[in-house]
Amino acid sequence: MIYVGLTGWGDHPDVYSPGSKKTEKLIDYSSHFPIVELDSSFYAVQPERNIRKWINETPEGFQFVVKAYQGMTGHQRGENPFDSRDEMFEAFRLSIRPLKEAGKLAMVLLQFPPWFDCQRDNVEQIREIVGRLQEFDLAIEFRHQSWYAPELKEKTIEFLRENNLIHSVCDEPQAGDGSIPLVPISTREDKVLFRLHGRNVHGWLNPGNAKKWREVRYLYDYNKKELEEISEAVASLKKSTDNVYVIFNNNSGGHAAGDAKQFQEMNELEFQGLNEKQLDLFEGEF
Template identity: 35%
Template sequence: MGEIRVGACSWTDRALVGSGWYPVGQRDAEGRLRYYAGRFGIVEVDSGYYALPSARNSRLWVERTPDDFVFDVKAFSLLTGHPTRSALLPGGLPADSRDPWVLDKVWARFADGIEPLREAGKLGVVLFQLPPWFRPGTRAEGFLAQCAERTAGWPVAVEFRHPAWWRDEQADTSRALLRTHGFAAVGVDMARTLPTSIPPVAPVTSSRVGVVRFHGRSSAWGTGSKEDRFRHDYTDDELGEWVPRLRTLAGQVEQLHVLFNNCCGVAAVRAAERMRDLLAV
């Protein structure tokens, strides 16, 4: 069975920082990361979606974590086809994902930002969470092929947010497409009664790594505030549903990343701790 790593999708979330989970004396930037890394072996850098990562921060993260700690880094919004404000781009570049020159600059800056993690062997995956309007089809296949060219040599995981990717006969096609590019498929747990709900599947498309992200089961997913979308405390029964699924997945990959994105107060870290206990890892 492959190694199972369980953690949260942020260690800097404002609600977590203000929750009291971090002890007195370890609430500065360095102290928080050292405290978190003393309890978990993985974290997702969700800030990579909102702002281009910096090499300086990556070097600090390397220094402040154990040798075997890993970071999954969320790809920057422009690289996944999401709307992006020009203010977030270097040198006043226009936020135009159709301009090859702009894309070249942004890809280069992103690559430079995560390079210290790669050099240190601490880059778990680069997570491409694709927009909910990203549907199966020729254009999507072309986009993924371009991503594969840009990320050659990187460990990449892809999360589809349009439910059609994992429904019925399309699921086999989706697995084959990701496997062709060497991308790991991301399994998702979320509210299951919404039109946009992703089925609770855990497809294997890479023997190296598997990723499952737990978003919580709030019915406000996609509509409410950030707090409303992620406010969910997982019960043991809800976590237990996934235990056999995760063990089966871990038996098919070298490493399994189980990450909790219900970042509202201590909900994510508490769920991660409980899942780790249930999996006995």
């Protein structure tokens, strides 16, 4: 099965029903897509009440890709609100466990920072994190090119396979060490993650004002030819994997929803069991 979704549900106006409230955005979103990447969990470990609300607002087969908390993957800026590493991981496990119990947790995404390069200490750090989160399906996303250097690429893939980790395949600007190539290889037979960050090379290298970093970095609209390339990569992954989770993260200019819908149509994908739509806002647009 090929699943298609977006990063978050709070910033995609094209999928909201007319007059819907801010608190109803996930309900509207899940009438269009069967999966979503939960990125608020990266900025703060979410309280159980939020998780249970989101479970109740989505249909039975809906799936969440949960982005791991920033303090767990080395992104932490500012003071960590937890007294210890043990406390931090325990809080995260308790937070997302209801999703797993409800059958709505596709995987936890461990995205490592651009300076997290391929060296022994970092490999051991991954092992330590995996040990703490072993009850969940885990996806690994690298952002330093060294993991895919010619002499290390096969070892990286084998490491993921040996540890039963899901490979997060990425389409992103090719802009030096802080970006990775498109490597459409799955390391598990049941699941693979494919995240699309756009191809804005200039924005990737020169984000400008830190407060507007995401606005610049992920500002991109895929054209038809590029979506055909993505479709070929997804088809390749599907040959060796039961389920391919495709997440569009190019939403700085609001393009993610439209690109995801176009990709869906190009690949003749239809999703059953979604929330009912009040109005098909995309009908006839593509």
